[in-house]
Amino acid sequence: MYIDKADKAELSRREAELAAEYEGFKSQKLNLDLTRGKPSSRQLDLSNGMDGILGGGYAAADGTDTRNYGVLEGIHELRKLGGDILGVKPEIVLAAGNSSLELMHRCVHFAYLFGAHEGATPWKDEGRIKFICPVPGYDRHFAITQELGIEMINVAMRDDGPDMDAIEALLRQDPAIRGLWVVPKYSNPTGVVFSDAVVERMAALGRIAAKNFRLFWDNAYAVHDLHDNPPVLANIMDYCERLGTLDSVLQFTSTSKISFAGAGVAFLAASPGNLAKFKKHLGIATIGPDKVNQLRHARMFPDLRALKDRMRLHAEMLRPKFAAVLRSLKENFKDSDLGSWQVPQGGYFVSFDARPGVASEIVRLAAAVGVKLTPAGATFPYGRDPEDRNIRLAPSLPVLAEVEQTMAVFVTCVKLASVRKKLQDLNP
Numbered sequence: 445m446y447i448d449k450a451d452k453a454e455l456s457r458r459e460a461e462l463a464a465e466y467e468g469f470k471s472q473k474l475n476l477d478l479t480r481g482k483p484s485s486r487q488l489d490l491s492n493g494m495d496g497i498l499g500g501g502y503a504a505a506d507g508t509d510t511r512n513y514g515v516l517e518g519i520h521e522l523r524k525l526g527g528d529i530l531g532v533k534p535e536i537v538l539a540a541g542n543s544s545l546e547l548m549h550r551c552v553h554f555a556y557l558f559g560a561h562e563g564a565t566p567w568k569d570e571g572r573i574k575f576i577c578p579v580p581g582y583d584r585h586f587a588i589t590q591e592l593g594i595e596m597i598n599v600a601m602r603d604d605g606p607d608m609d610a611i612e613a614l615l616r617q618d619p620a621i622r623g624l625w626v627v628p629k630y631s632n633p634t635g636v637v638f639s640d641a642v643v644e645r646m647a648a649l650g651r652i653a654a655k656n657f658r659l660f661w662d663n664a665y666a667v668h669d670l671h672d673n674p675p676v677l678a679n680i681m682d683y684c685e686r687l688g689t690l691d692s693v694l695q696f697t698s699t700s701k702i703s704f705a706g707a708g709v710a711f712l713a714a715s716p717g718n719l720a721k722f723k724k725h726l727g728i729a730t731i732g733p734d735k736v737n738q739l740r741h742a743r744m745f746p747d748l749r750a751l752k753d754r755m756r757l758h759a760e761m762l763r764p765k766f767a768a769v770l771r772s773l774k775e776n777f778k779d780s781d782l783g784s785w786q787v788p789q790g791g792y793f794v795s796f797d798a799r800p801g802v803a804s805e806i807v808r809l810a811a812a813v814g815v816k817l818t819p820a821g822a823t824f825p826y827g828r829d830p831e832d833r834n835i836r837l838a839p840s841l842p843v844l845a846e847v848e849q850t851m852a853v854f855v856t857c858v859k860l861a862s863v864r865k866k867l868q869d870l871n872p
């Protein structure tokens with residue numbers, strides 16, 4: 445359907461048909477949720493073997509009694525695993541806590557309160573500071589900077605990563621920029637994988653930016669491929685080493701969507717200076733991480749190959765759900781001017797761009813018949829999508845039949861909201 449080509453009579457006829465279809469959903473008393481990128485119970489079941497895996501043996505390979513205090517940087521086995529996921533040496537990896545988001549939060553807070561590096565002015569004492577935010581992006585990143593009153597500047601995502609010309613120009617013009625949030629592989633929500641050229645230019649930002657600028661490289665979906673022969677993300681640390689910009693990048697990942705989302709292990713990889721500074725402040729907050737859980741992970745994933753085998757099982761469960769979303773979008777919108785989307789090769793999301801000005805109405809219509817979608821605007825700083833068009837679809841949690849039902853509602857809501865908006869525009 446091309447609504448820009450339809451006349452008023454045709455649009456009114458379609459509106460009546462779609463409204464009737466929509467009314468039909470009301471009687472179904474649906475209660476569906478496509479909001480958050482959580483693993484399903486079946487995916488979590490894959491790691492149930494972790495329960496009791498230690499069999500009473502609590503010693504790490506180097507003899508560390510994991511039940512006791514200490515070892516702030518985490519046990520070697522897990523630093524190695526985290527390093528293998530990120531493609532860096534274990535010596536520059538810290539394994540801590542269960543949430544990479546918490547590590548990002550701490551990094552921002554430490555830089556804000558104490559400075560990004562030894563001797564640096566704390567961000568809080570530098571006046572108005574800013575972060576660059578590729579959009580659409582991850583709402584929880586934006587929440588961290590928003591809470592501290594750090595101004596966020598939108599930069600567009602492209603098919604190969606963020607608009608690097610815009611980022612470099614901003615950094616050259618604006619001395620107040622202190623950070624940049626990115627998800628380099630299977631970006632949340634677009635699924636974009638940064639090209640080698642983008643990774644290299646990202647690594648070079650440390651040459652343009654202030655010394656206390658930090659690139660938050662959130663590689664949450666490093667091993668979350670949906671298919672065999674996945675795209676390969678270039679190694680940013682290799683470029684940084686060549687360019688002398690190691691201090692400008694902080695890398696994050698976790699096992700949240702590998703083992704248990706609420707009881708995994710998170711990782712920070714950073715230059716020796718950045719890591720030492722982080723540990724100095726972390727050591728005030730805690731005497732050490734949950735090393736028993738780290739050892740359980742080391743037993744379950746003795747190496748990267750074991751971990752990748754597990755990821756193939758996750759992919760088998762996720763593929764049909766992503767396929768259902770993509771099939772529905774294709775069948776309904778391929779030959780239309782109602783929306784566009786990207787086909788992700790991994791990660792947890794499908795990003796849909798509706799016609800400008802209708803995303804909030806689509807989400808409202810869906811909610812009114814029992815289908816929860818991520819709030820429109822959530823993928824933008826301050827919850828404000830300037831064009832009101834992006835909607836993030838997260839099909840991992842519901843069972844397949846529910847994903848299909850949800851999509852049936854979603855496509856009707858997209859069509860209905862779009863036709864109504866067009867009619868309104870014609871009859872202002």
Ligand SMILES: Cc1ncc(COP(=O)(O)O)c(C=O)c1O
Pocket residue numbers: 481542543544545546582627632662664697698699700705710
């Ligand atoms: C890009 C991104 N980073 C981080 C997280 C959260 O990771 P963690 O569970 O390690 O805090 C998510 C979860 O949805 C995410 O999409």
